[in-house]
Amino acid sequence: MNIVRWNRPQLSTWGGFGGLSTLRNEIDRLFEAPLSELARASQFLSGATPAVDVYEDKENFFVKAELPGMKKEDIDVSLHDGTLSISGERKSEEKVEDGEMYRSERFFGRFQRSVALPATVDVAQIKAQYKDGVLTVTLPKAEEAKPKQIDVQVN
Amino acid sequence: MQTTLEKQTTNPRPEEFIAPNVNIFETQEGYVLQAEMPGVSKEGLEITLEGTEITITGRRGADAVPGQPLFRERNTADYRRVFELDPAIDTSKVSAKINQGVLTVTLPKSERVKPRKITVD
Numbered sequence: 521m522n523i524v525r526w527n528r529p530q531l532s533t534w535g536g537f538g539g540l541s542t543l544r545n546e547i548d549r550l551f552e553a554p555l556s557e558l559a560r561a562s563q564f565l566s567g568a569t570p571a572v573d574v575y576e577d578k579e580n581f582f583v584k585a586e587l588p589g590m591k592k593e594d595i596d597v598s599l600h601d602g603t604l605s606i607s608g609e610r611k612s613e614e615k616v617e618d619g620e621m622y623r624s625e626r627f628f629g630r631f632q633r634s635v636a637l638p639a640t641v642d643v644a645q646i647k648a649q650y651k652d653g654v655l656t657v658t659l660p661k662a663e664e665a666k667p668k669q670i671d672v673q674v675n
Numbered sequence: 676m677q678t679t680l681e682k683q684t685t686n687p688r689p690e691e692f693i694a695p696n697v698n699i700f701e702t703q704e705g706y707v708l709q710a711e712m713p714g715v716s717k718e719g720l721e722i723t724l725e726g727t728e729i730t731i732t733g734r735r736g737a738d739a740v741p742g743q744p745l746f747r748e749r750n751t752a753d754y755r756r757v758f759e760l761d762p763a764i765d766t767s768k769v770s771a772k773i774n775q776g777v778l779t780v781t782l783p784k785s786e787r788v789k790p791r792k793i794t795v796d
Contacts (some may be wrong), residue, residue, distance in 0.1 A: 571749040579744030586713035586749055589777035607686035619707065626698045626711055638745065652767035653776015656741075 525540045570606070576638075578667060581659040583635055588653035589626075597648045597657055602640065605630040618673060639665035680750035690753035695733065695778075703790055705764065712754045713776035719753075720773055722780065724766050731759045731778060763788040 574581040585597065585606050593610045609630045640662040647658045695710040712720075715733035723730045733754040762768070765785035772779050 572697065572746070573744065573749045574744045574746040575740065575744050580742070581745075586776075588711040588713040589709075589775050600697045619702045621699060622699040622706075624698050625696035626709065627696075635746075650775070652716045653711070 568627060568629065569633050570631060572635060573634060578663075579660060581632070581637055581639075581641060581661065583655075583657040584661070585655045585657075586653065587650070588610060589656050590653070592650045594657060595648075595650060597654075598653075599641070599643055599646065599659075603634050603636050604659065605632065606633045606655065606657070632672075641665070658672055682753065691752045692732075692757045693750050693752045695731070695754045697756065705781065708758070708778075708780040708781075708782065710754070710756065711776060712773075712778055712779045713778060714749075715754065715773065715778075717773055720771070720778065722769075722771050724760075724769060727760050728757055728796070729769070729780070729782075731762055731780070733778065753765065 528641055571586045573582075573584045575584070583606075587608070587610070589607075590610055592609065594611065595606070598605050598607075607630070610628050612626075612628050637659065641659040642662050645660040649656045649658075682697045689789045690778070695712045697711075698709045700707045702740075710731055712733035712734075714735040716736065719734035719736040721732040721734075723732075731754070735753060760782070761784075764782045764786045
């Protein structure tokens with residue numbers, strides 16, 4: 521992976537490319553090592569930032585987040601400066617006693633996800649529903665954000 | 676002890692599926708399998724036992740799309756995963772339940788393989 525933008529140096533101030541390619545390799549190496557580590561951990565991180573969909577119709581925005589196996593008390597939904605935040609803690613439902621773990625792919629722990637809303641919403645009318653492990657937040661648009669039909673006057 | 680190994684599926688149908696994340700435990704009584712399938716209700720669930728395999732399929736039925744999408748990152752494909760069963764499992768006693776998108780399958784071991792204490796007279 522090469523995410524470093526390489527700008528060709530001024531030839532007049534540069535003696536040779538040998539040193540440059542060494543420098544470039546060094547920069548690449550510094551960037552690649554932690555990033556590939558991150559990619560490997562992404563499966564675990566995916567649980568910490570649950571997948572989210574945002575929809576809209578004329579009246580509302582809808583935010584859907586995948587949060588399997590939670591209790592509704594453990595989910596926090598808040599709105600701050602036009603940004604909707606969904607956070608909480610995923611706890612394991614039941615401890616399997618004297619159990620030996622064979623496979624552990626599920627994520628448990630704290631998570632947080634924020635979504636910037638494209639328009640102002642009516643804060644008092646926000647509703648959240650949790651069903652089948654999917655949280656649906658319905659955010660009615662504020663009056664000024666709703667599309668308006670303007671009649672054309674003909675004289 | 677033979678474990679409940681996952682079997683690689685060789686795309687049985689052109690339909691697209693994603694594999695749900697699972698946790699598997701073994702206890703003295705049997706195995707417990709938990710699979711995360713957000714968006715799947717009891718009605719969308721299908722569990723089949725065939726030979727030495729268990730197939731779990733979850734369909735996102737009632738997860739209706741409201742309005743126009745602005746941003747999507749959730750996968751829309753249904754869930755499917757196949758596991759090979761430990762021969763010690765009593766397939767007639769397998770039970771399953773789903774709660775908030777987490778499927779729990781209980782796979783008890785047959786009586787003859789459970790550890791037993793023998794009292795000494």
